[in-house]
Amino acid sequence: MNQQTMPNVTLFDLLARNWQRQAPVRHLCFNEDDTLLAIGSVDGAVALARLGDNEPPESRIVIDNGQTTIQPRLGKPSPLISTRIHEGARLSAHRDGAFLAATRSGDLLRVDRTGAIVAKVLSDKGPICAFDHCRATGLSAAAVSHRLRLQSGETDTIREIDLGDRKPAIVSIAGDGRLVALACSGSLSVWRIADDPGPLIEMSLPSSPLSLEWSADGRWLGCGLQTGGLVLLNADTGHHIMLGDFPGPVAMLDWSPVANTVLASGAYRIAGWSMDAPPPGARATGRGGFVMVDAVAAHPVKALVAAGYPNGRIAIAPIGSPEELIVRDAGGPVTALQWSTDGRHLAVGDALGNAAIVTFPNEIFK
Template identity: 40%
Template sequence: MTETAFPDVAAPPPQSPLFDLLARNWMLGAAVTDIAFDRAGKLAGFALNDGRLALAPLDDPDSALSRMRIEADSGRSTIRPREKPPAPPVLTPELARGAPLLAASGVIGLVAAGRDGRLHRVTPRGQVIALPVPDGPILAIASDLAGRLALARQGAVDLHDEQDMARIASLPVPAQAQALAFADDGTLAALLPQALLLGRPEDGLTMHPLIGGSGPLIFSADGGWLAGSNCRDGLWLLRRGDGRIARIGRFRAAPSSLAFSGPAGAVFASGAFRAAGWSLKTPPWDDEATGALRTGRPGLVLIDRIAAHPTRDLIAFGAADGAVQIARAGRSEEMALRQPDGHAVTALGWSRDGLHLGIGTADGQAALVTLPPQLFK
């Protein structure tokens, strides 16, 4: 059963006029560590560092889309203010000791894994269903969105059928897997501190000893590229077609967030004073300046989180002071969406249709910002 704990959800202080006009915003009482959207495009889940999830439907009866009007004489679009405060999200009971690891379920809703070994499916209505798994910590999770879950454990990566959690394969690994990721073709990647394992789980995984790290780990939408943080000062890129590797370093901080932009044909990373990006048409094989996309304006505060729009060449980036900006890939002009408030942006992600941007912060603010397409014409 769910625990609808509205007393734990408070109204946050006012933000910028644009943000207040477009966003549903809540104070959740615990730091937000991750955001995930379900496969059906109906639900956003915010992972909290006290072990709970906050669940918010993407559908909003009073969204910015329904409040938008186009003036007949000038054609200018205006958005009236929200008349009532947004409904609070549903808060689940504690699902993990510490922040849950999130993945979109291939069945329904989201899957939340705990490093204490617990695993749950959470439906869009907030029903929490415990999934049977062997005892032991879960170190990383990935879903192929087709009904299979990969779980990293001590010494192995296990592949399960999500319906009944039957174990399909158990793949031994020589060190603790730091992150997992699936490509659309079913290829699984497991990132170890000093190596990468890659392949179809049914056939076993091949080791790439020249690259490793601590995560994040992501595939491009077409599966042709894989990127990961080296856990020190930069990232690596692997082109799967020929196995060629590019290494990009000298970041101010290890990238904690990576994003491939299909529309821009580029990869982006946090950890610098601006949104750091590179074109995949001219990859930085030998020179880090090759293909560099200067996106947004350089600032004095590090970018902590970055997210690429699924269908437009838009990049959202959140800073350590709480500011969130949106810019087109390779352009300096920015749209200031959220003003700095001294609390770092700790989670950032676009919904699958690109209509909503989810934001989470270190002081427990969670927001869903509805961004009408007219804003970016």
Template identity: 45%
Template sequence: MNQESARNLTMFDLFARSWQRRATVMDLRFNAAGTAVAFAGADGSLAIAPLADAEAPEKRIRVSADFGRATIRPRKAPPPPLIETATLDDRTLPLAAGPADRFIVASGAGELLFVDASGEIESAGIRVGGPVMALDHRAANGITAMSDGVDLFLSHHRSPPVRLEPENCGIAAIALSPDGLHVAAGTANGLLLWETSEATDPQSIHLPARPIAIRWSGDGRWLACPLGRQGIGLVEVATKRTAVLHDFPVPVESSCWSGPSNALIASGAFRIAAWTMEAPPLADSRSGALIAGRSGLVAVDRVAAHPTRNLVAASYASGQIVVARIGGADELVVRHAGEAVTALEWSANGSHLAIGTADGTAAIVTFPPQIFKS
């Protein structure tokens, strides 16, 4: 590689491992052990990438003895190929982080399967009557929640699943609370909220549209639900107070919570939309509004909050990916342009950002410790 081409390398070129899949990457998950990430394709494929990297960025950084200037050399070789598993269905596999290094997926026959970091598949011993459309798991209390699009099923420590039937409204997205004591399910009318310890009637929370996704805050106090063209729904769980934040220029399809900043973050605007929950926007959508990154001409379509810093990763409709500071305009451009991002998630330690795109790119961007100043 000549010096001119080396100078033209981007941060994505230098920090990312990237693979080409045969179908759109629809979902991804890091395992609980922090050793691997799984990419789920639209064609039912599942591929796993170990996080260990023989040419990690920190191993390629050199600091000049004379001037203290840090440089990073390009990779000498492409990353090893992804670990492919058997195709278990012809549609996107519902995917969740399971115990230890395992992932949980659901086959087309409604059977839950463990997939370990090496790609080995084992039955989880849990089965429902038909295809599973949504799935979640909490290792804290060994509970697994799943939906066939109509009913909700709960399994405690791999016990036979218990059916919870809503009132003829169907179930789309589901999410267990961080402590696993509650499960929220999205319906055409909003949310249903159950306790997981006993089969009680659900609490109903009205929203103006079916939630695209459900996101619990880390303390379990709040729920955020992207509602597409209706904006984003915000629910205070204890009081059941709700607010719907409107006036987004494009549909809201992604939201997340920043624990370090105590903030709600959403896509759907021409900059990263953020609010501090010290002054939650329950009565006024302008209450607690925060700056996060820079304003532009292209809308944000995916957001993912850093787990330990007041940072958020965001992708734009142009395919640009940035990491921005919550509460300030500072941002780091990770990728300048590309195919639309379909999945975006940080590892639990905040060192890795996993990315899936519409053209089937699966990538892991690994940030050396010195890249983010405190």
């Protein structure tokens, strides 16, 4: 008699809604009210996924003789909302639930909830090479060659800052909108947005910058490097810390506002350092192994971090603990991870073109 075995069902199979894109997923971004997810692919296509779920996890939980199980989904997820953007390069949330999308030709476009392009932003004086948007203040900052253009709202006056010989590869605005950081091929600088006296702080970088993120309180700036590890810059004092010995590039980093910890990719486990008493103290998180972490995303309201690996594995770990919750065992190399603002949804993108929203039951992260 032939014996058929049921394949192992993972949390990903039970909790994720999946959409297949035609190219690897590069960027993921939730809008400001957690109703839509923007998905940017390597081929430049941008589409929107609705977060509204006809089969939320709570509706599929069954309790039988004291044992709790969750039933698989029966239907398919709502189709994606297409946009007319075919050369998208980076995404950001914008006001009123809309998105900003930078294109390879240097335009910065506002995309509304329907996927329609409704405006061009800061794009009348040459191609934009890097940008960021501050949700708290509504400020957009865009680097156009050797100048930085600043605008609050779509109709306000645009202010320009001459950057001298600096040409930013990454722009990042602090959460309170007070400071803006510019990462160039050989330097990292911090500028005040309210005035233009030149850089407030500037330091040289030993390698090309790949990632740039502010801590939630705006005190620390983290810059991941192609080689050489991670730079932590104190925006109050100008003091900086080099964290080296990474076996791989630090393509992603994130800050946990709950655990006051910086987390980074590029190591054979989730790399983390507590900022409670700098110099930072290492916080070993998750399990070490032979596969390097490619993606990290700190949970916004709990001391947790999601990590993605090139073998497709996705894990969630308490910061500072070796424990892990395996969400997916294998699949395409993970290229993007992003939590929704409320921490209920984890967006996942991989190199095989799979884009997914994993929605967790309220009970899972007690």
